[in-house]
Each structure stands twice: as C-alpha cells, then as structure tokens.
Amino acid sequence: MGLLTIGSFAKASRLSPKALRLYDELDLLRPARVDPDTGYRYYAPEQLEQARLVAWLRRLGMPLARIRRVCALDPVAAGQEIRAYWAEVERETAGRRELVSFLVAHLLQPSRKERTMLKLRHAALSDIGRVRPANQDVAYAGARVLAVADGCGTAGAHASTAAVDALKVLDRETLPAGSVLNLLEDAVQGATRAVRDITAADKEAGTTLTAMLWTGSQLALVHIGDSRAYLLREGELFRITHDHTLVQSMIDEGRLTVEEAATHPQRALLMKALGTDAPAPDLRLQDARPGDRYLLCSDGLSSVVADEEIKRVLAAVPDVEDAVRTLVASANDAGGPDNVSCVVADVEEFGY
Numbered sequence: 001m002g003l004l005t006i007g008s009f010a011k012a013s014r015l016s017p018k019a020l021r022l023y024d025e026l027d028l029l030r031p032a033r034v035d036p037d038t039g040y041r042y043y044a045p046e047q048l049e050q051a052r053l054v055a056w057l058r059r060l061g062m063p064l065a066r067i068r069r070v071c072a073l074d075p076v077a078a079g080q081e082i083r084a085y086w087a088e089v090e091r092e093t094a095g096r097r098e099l100v101s102f103l104v105a106h107l108l109q110p111s112r113k114e115r116t117m118l119k120l121r122h123a124a125l126s127d128i129g130r131v132r133p134a135n136q137d138v139a140y141a142g143a144r145v146l147a148v149a150d151g152c153g154t155a156g157a158h159a160s161t162a163a164v165d166a167l168k169v170l171d172r173e174t175l176p177a178g179s180v181l182n183l184l185e186d187a188v189q190g191a192t193r194a195v196r197d198i199t200a201a202d203k204e205a206g207t208t209l210t211a212m213l214w215t216g217s218q219l220a221l222v223h224i225g226d227s228r229a230y231l232l233r234e235g236e237l238f239r240i241t242h243d244h245t246l247v248q249s250m251i252d253e254g255r256l257t258v259e260e261a262a263t264h265p266q267r268a269l270l271m272k273a274l275g276t277d278a279p280a281p282d283l284r285l286q287d288a289r290p291g292d293r294y295l296l297c298s299d300g301l302s303s304v305v306a307d308e309e310i311k312r313v314l315a316a317v318p319d320v321e322d323a324v325r326t327l328v329a330s331a332n333d334a335g336g337p338d339n340v341s342c343v344v345a346d347v348e349e350f351g352y
Contacts (some may be wrong), residue, residue, distance in 0.1 A: 003032055005044040013051035015340030020051075020298070026255065028068050029054060061089065064254040064325050118288055120214050122146060122345035123320040127328045129300055131334030137298050138164045139324075142171035146212045146219075146343045148227045150298040152273070153205025159195045160207040163274055166191035170213055179249035180220045181283050184213050188274075188281055195275030206273035209281065210241060210296050212345075219288055225273050227341075228302050230310065231286070232293040237311035240286065244272035260295035267303075292347040300303075301331045320344045 010017045023029040024041065029051055043051075050071060057067045070078045124141035128134070136151035138160045142277065145167050151160035165189050175183065175350035201204035208225025221229060223241040225234055226248075231238045242248065246269040247261040261267060274281070293314055301310070309330060317323040323344045331340040 003044060006031070006041045006043065009043040009048070009051070013048055013055060015051055015055050022203075023054065023064075024229035026064055026068065026136070028064060028071065035275075049088075052187070060086070063251075063257050065256050065260055072302055090352060096142065110308075117350055118217060118290060118350050119350050120146075120345050121320055121348055122343060123324045124341075124343045125324040125328050126341040127332065127339065129339050130332055130338075132339055133341045136160055137300065137339040137341040139296075139298075139343050140164050140168075141343050141345065142168065144175070144214045145171040146214070146294070146296055146345055147209065148211070148296040148298050148341050148343055149207045149209045150225065150300070150339070150341070151207040151226050151345040152270070153199065153202050154207040155199050155202045158198045159205055159275055160209075161208045162194040162198050163207050164211075167193050167211055167213075175215065180213060180215050180218070181285060184220045184222055185280075185283060188283075199275045206221070206270075206275040208270070209274045212286070212294065212296065217288060219286040221284050221286055222281050225270055226302075227298045230295040230297075230307075230314075231296070232311065232314045233289065234291070235315060237307060237314065239307070242282070245270055262342045288347045290347055294343075294345045294347075296343040298325070298339065298341040300336075301327055301342060303339065304334040305330045312346070320346055 004012065006017050006020055010020055020029065020041065024031060029047065032044040032047065033042045034040070035042070053071065054067055057070060060082075062070070066081075066085060070081050073081060122141040124139040124146075126135060126137045126139040134157060136156035138147070138149045140147045147164045147167055149160035149163045151157050153159070169190070170183060170187050188209070195207060208227040210223045210227040210229050211221070211223070211227070213220040215263075221240065223229065224244060226243045226245050227241075228239060228243070229241045231240050245267065247256060247264045247267045249271060250256040251258060251261055256264065295310065295314060299336075304325070310327065311331065313326050314323060315327050324342045327342045327344075328340050
C-alpha cells in the first residue's frame with residue numbers, strides 16, 4: 001500500500017490534521033514524507049498503530065511530553081508507564097473530590113456577611129537574597145492595598161517601585177464610588193503608563209505585578225507575570241493566579257509536564273509583564289472569609305520553595321510578621337538565587 005495523504009491518515013487514525021501537524025512539530029509523529037515543494041505531509045500505513053496509540057493516550061488526558069516517552073518504550077515498559085500515569089490521575093481525582101466537597105459545603109453554608117465585619121492583619125518583607133547584587137522586588141502592605149512586584153532589566157527596580165506606587169492612590173480610608181474592579185483597572189493603567197515612562201530606553205525592562213485591593217468583604221486581584229497569590233483556607237492551599245510564562249503555556253498545551261518545566265532552561269521567560277505590549281493583566285474578585293490567609297510572593301520564593309513547604313509555614317506560623325520572615329528565610333536557605341518578597345494577610349472578624 002502506498003503513502004496516505006494527511007487527510008486520509010487523519011481519518012484512519014481519528015486524529016485531526018491540526019493535531020498531526022502539532023505532533024510533527026513536537027517530534028512525536030513525524031510524517032513518512034514531506035513534499036519539498038508544497039510542504040504536504042504523507043504518512044505510511046504502518047504509522048497508524050502509533051497514531052492510534054497517541055489518540056488513545058490523549059483521550060486519557062496524558063500530556064504530550066509524557067506520550068512522547070511512552071511511544072519510545074517497548075510494549076511492556078509502555079504499559080507500566082501508562083499504569084503509573086493512571087495511578088497519578090486517580091490520586092489527583094481523589095484530591096479534587098475532596099476539594100469539590102469543600103466548595104459545595106462552602107457555597108451552601110448560611111451567609112455571614114450581614115452580621116460579620118472583617119479586617120485584614122498583614123505584613124510585608126522583601127529581601128535581596130544570596131546571589132543578586134541588587135533588589136528589584138517590592139513588597140507592600142497598606143491599609144487597603146497589598147502588592148508584590150518583581151522588576152526585570154536594568155530599570156527593573158524603578159519599574160517595580162513605580163507600579164506599586166501607582167496603586168497607592170487606592171490605599172485610602174474611603175474608596176471612591178464605583179465598581180472596585182474598574183477602580184483597580186484604572187489604577188493599573190496608571191501603573192502601566194508609569195512603568196512605560198521609566199522603561200522607554202530599555203525595551204527588555206518591565207515588572208510583574210500581583211496585587212489585591214481590600215474592600216472590607218472582598219479582595220480585588222490584579223495579576224500579570226510570574227509572581228503569585230495563594231489562599232490558605234481551612235488547612236488547604238490554593239494558588240489563585242496563573243503564571244504568564246513560556247513554560248506554563250507549554251504545560252497548558254500538554255507540551256511539558258510540571259516536573260519538566262521545573263528544570264526547563266527558559267522557565268523564567270515571561271509571556272506577559274507590566275510595561276510591555278502584552279495583553280491586559282488578569283482581574284478578578286475574591287470573596288473573603290474569616291480565617292483566610294493570603295500570600296503574595298515573587299518567584300524568588302515559589303521557584304525554590306515547594307508549595308507543600310509554603311503550606312506548612314502558612315499553617316504553622318500564626319503571626320503574619322513571623323510568617324513573612326520564615327518564608328524569606330526558607331528561600332534563602334534554599335540558596336536564595338533571586339530576590340524574594342512576600343506579603344501575608346489574614347482575614348479576621350472584629351464585630352457583628
């Protein structure tokens with residue numbers, strides 16, 4: 001039998017032409033021949049077995065990077081790898097089942113907003129680390145604004161400072177009337193203009209920004225870059241931001257596993273930063289509950305201290321000042337390869 005066109009092969013393997021082109025780029029399923037003039041792909045019939053295996057593994061949800069490993073193994077080893085992957089899926093599913101139970105219980109419980117007044121108790125700390133010659137991070141905790149910014153480029157320190165300074169207009173006793181997200185978005189636009197003025201001569205400069213605006217019952221969150229926000233609620237740690245990095249986009253697409261991303265040579269490459277032409281930052285509202293503990297941090301913490309250790313510190317150290325000091329010390333004990341900044345904020349009741 002002769003070679004199959006990409007359309008015929010797609011139909012026989014139940015993979016779309018788009019998927020086949022992606023698998024070619026990833027060296028997962030190379031065509032048998034590519035026409036040098038038209039670039040059209042042709043596949044051999046004996047490639048159907050591997051293509052069907054790829055399709056089955058994708059239906060299981062296996063990331064492409066791991067599928068590539070499976071396809072390179074002999075049948076016995078491949079079966080063991082698939083079995084190991086599914087055991088991981090079942091463990092993760094069990095963890096998500098617990099989270100679903102928690103969320104359902106949270107949503108169904110009687111509202112306490114009308115009878116409970118809340119306040120924030122917070123602390124901020126920024127440290128140069130063990131390696132960097134200067135600190136380009138800023139950590140800030142004011143009456144209403146919590147923020148961490150991590151500058152990059154020669155003007156990085158000025159960029160991060162300008163970004164946080166622009167948000168301090170919201171750090172006042174009474175917020176202006178209007179939607180809190182609109183107010184935060186306006187302030188972030190001011191921060192963007194300030195950063196662009198500073199970095200006009202250095203196109204490589206910019207800053208991450210992860211910040212929260214306290215309304216008394218909610219936290220409005222703005223996020224761009226790879227600084228992070230976490231929530232510790234009833235003993236469980238949730239990351240409530242999504243990294244805007246090359247490796248995170250590759251994880252999202254199934255091109256990398258989390259483990260591979262941790263050692264990827266471009267793991268620090270940002271896809272979005274304040275002051276660049278990147279799309280607007282993420283904005284969202286976060287409902288607050290008594291007992292919640294929030295952490296904002298630069299990647300100087302999250303890149304060297306595992307989430308499990310972050311969770312342990314946040315759960316075990318009750319005082320916010322002690323918590324930020326302990327987290328910074330943990331990053332420095334792990335080598336302190338970068339500046340490290342943390343803000344810890346506790347939501348507390350103070351009346352009815």
